[in-house]
Amino acid sequence: MTTGPAEVLAALKWRYATKKFDATRKIPADVWSSLEQSLVLSPSSYGLQPWKFVVVETPAVRAELRKASWNQSQITDASHMVVLCRKLEVTPADVESYVDRIVEVRGVPRAVLDDYRKMMLGSIANPAAVPGGSMEIWTRSQVYIALGVFLAACAVAHVDACPMEGFDPAAYDAKLGLREQGYTACVVATVGYRAADDAFAGMAKVRAEVAKVISRV
Amino acid sequence: MTTGPAEVLAALKWRYATKKFDATRKIPADVWSSLEQSLVLSPSSYGLQPWKFVVVETPAVRAELRKASWNQSQITDASHMVVLCRKLEVTPADVESYVDRIVEVRGVPRAVLDDYRKMMLGSIANPAAVPGGSMEIWTRSQVYIALGVFLAACAVAHVDACPMEGFDPAAYDAKLGLREQGYTACVVATVGYRAADDAFAGMAKVRAEVAKVISRV
Numbered sequence: 001m002t003t004g005p006a007e008v009l010a011a012l013k014w015r016y017a018t019k020k021f022d023a024t025r026k027i028p029a030d031v032w033s034s035l036e037q038s039l040v041l042s043p044s045s046y047g048l049q050p051w052k053f054v055v056v057e058t059p060a061v062r063a064e065l066r067k068a069s070w071n072q073s074q075i076t077d078a079s080h081m082v083v084l085c086r087k088l089e090v091t092p093a094d095v096e097s098y099v100d101r102i103v104e105v106r107g108v109p110r111a112v113l114d115d116y117r118k119m120m121l122g123s124i125a126n127p128a129a130v131p132g133g134s135m136e137i138w139t140r141s142q143v144y145i146a147l148g149v150f151l152a153a154c155a156v157a158h159v160d161a162c163p164m165e166g167f168d169p170a171a172y173d174a175k176l177g178l179r180e181q182g183y184t185a186c187v188v189a190t191v192g193y194r195a196a197d198d199a200f201a202g203m204a205k206v207r208a209e210v211a212k213v214i215s216r217v
Numbered sequence: 218m219t220t221g222p223a224e225v226l227a228a229l230k231w232r233y234a235t236k237k238f239d240a241t242r243k244i245p246a247d248v249w250s251s252l253e254q255s256l257v258l259s260p261s262s263y264g265l266q267p268w269k270f271v272v273v274e275t276p277a278v279r280a281e282l283r284k285a286s287w288n289q290s291q292i293t294d295a296s297h298m299v300v301l302c303r304k305l306e307v308t309p310a311d312v313e314s315y316v317d318r319i320v321e322v323r324g325v326p327r328a329v330l331d332d333y334r335k336m337m338l339g340s341i342a343n344p345a346a347v348p349g350g351s352m353e354i355w356t357r358s359q360v361y362i363a364l365g366v367f368l369a370a371c372a373v374a375h376v377d378a379c380p381m382e383g384f385d386p387a388a389y390d391a392k393l394g395l396r397e398q399g400y401t402a403c404v405v406a407t408v409g410y411r412a413a414d415d416a417f418a419g420m421a422k423v424r425a426e427v428a429k430v431i432s433r434v
Contacts, residue, residue, distance in 0.1 A: 003220045003224045003225075003228060003374070003375075004375065005247070005248045005251035005252065005370075005373075005376075006251065007373065008251065008255060008369075008373040009254055009255065009258075009370075011220060012255055012259075012370070013258065015260075017260060017264075030222070031222045034222035034223065034225065034226045036427075037226055037229075038225060038226065038229055039430070040427055040430055040431065041226075041229040041422070041424060042229075042365065043232075043234060043368060043380055045382055047234075047423055047424075049424065049425050049430060052432060053430060053431050054432050054433075054434055055431060055432070055434070056434045057433055057434065058434055061434050098423075098425075101423055101425065101426075102423045105422075105423045106421050106423065131383075131386075131403075131404070132357060132403075140349060140354065141357060141361045141403075141404075142361075144358045144359075144362050144364075144365065145361050145362075145380070146365060147361075147362055148259065148361065148362040148363060148364060148365020148366040148368070148369065149229070149365040149366070149368060149369045150365070151260060151362070151365070151366060152225075152255075152365065152366045152369035152373075153225045153226075153369060156220045156221070156222075156224065156225040156369075157220070157221055157222040157225055158220075158221065163260055163362070165262055169348075176434060186348075186349075186358075187348070187358075203323055204323050206264060206315075206318055206319045206322045207257050207258060207264075207266065208257070208266050208315075208318065209318075210253075213256070213257055213266060213268060213269055213270060214256070214269075214270050214272060215269060215271050215272070216271075216272050217272070217273045217274065217278055217393060
């Protein structure tokens, strides 16, 4: 690997929340595939991956979703769009299925995972004790880890992105049939290439003074 | 920049939740500085950065926090440890201060930001309407974006990390005096270099089959 701390910092300084995408430019398939894989590879609590990532490709669906997103142009103009969704519930069946997957991938006997399995089952049996204090908050938090990883991956890959919370989750759920599948929309990422005339591209990045957000003990 | 999609993917495959750190290895100051800056540069809703990142350096405090973290060794053995905290409330004063900062950094007249300022003030005046449905969920979600960006940055920088939710937030808040400052602990990242004998380092990464977590519409 040729990357390092300086490269990631340069990438994070380069990125910005793209307001206007070049609607004529598409992300090459191999690049998009890598970005999708960054979502799949994202860490999550226990590794449970309580999420689904819906890649919306159909232009007519994108146009419908734009109406449920304050008519923001990124929804239709970006090369790609992904809706990051959380699982409504994490069930014992999800834990068992995850343990099965560990057995399959690592080729270990199921018995060696029993303590881990019981720990996870104990956690979900008492949702008030999960980090954040509810299943909803816990699963939503995991989805935002994936968003952060994805935005960093886009930056390092020199692909523009705009994370978007300004949409109607209920309308998204309905149009994408998410609740029937056990999921709900949390946040959207539109991805592609900035338009040459996006006024926001040239603006200085605004962040708090370091002393305000970093403290040392 | 020499980075690209292949490099970020290799980095994300290389990383894992480090269970045992090499307690003798310290992250060089310039590398840590870059990782800290990745937190500062993380995107957030409206750019409001409703967070604080507490870097715990004092060994005695790390030892105390380990007791409030199920005695997990990463808390004391990792080179660095950061507690990612959310703001308890986002107030009109926070919005005004952020607008002041935009004026300062970009050198624009405050008047051109008035629509943006009013939009933010409108949002926080009606916490039930913020994404996620409460100020707590909204600010916590932003902190997890920063966690995702940070973990990706660590991976690209070839630094090991372990995100940790298994700790007592109330004990952390008390020991670090967070609530008095208007913050509460959400999640921890321990950072450093894997021990040569961390059994988890060699295990295959377990992720759901792509078809289970990525769907296309």
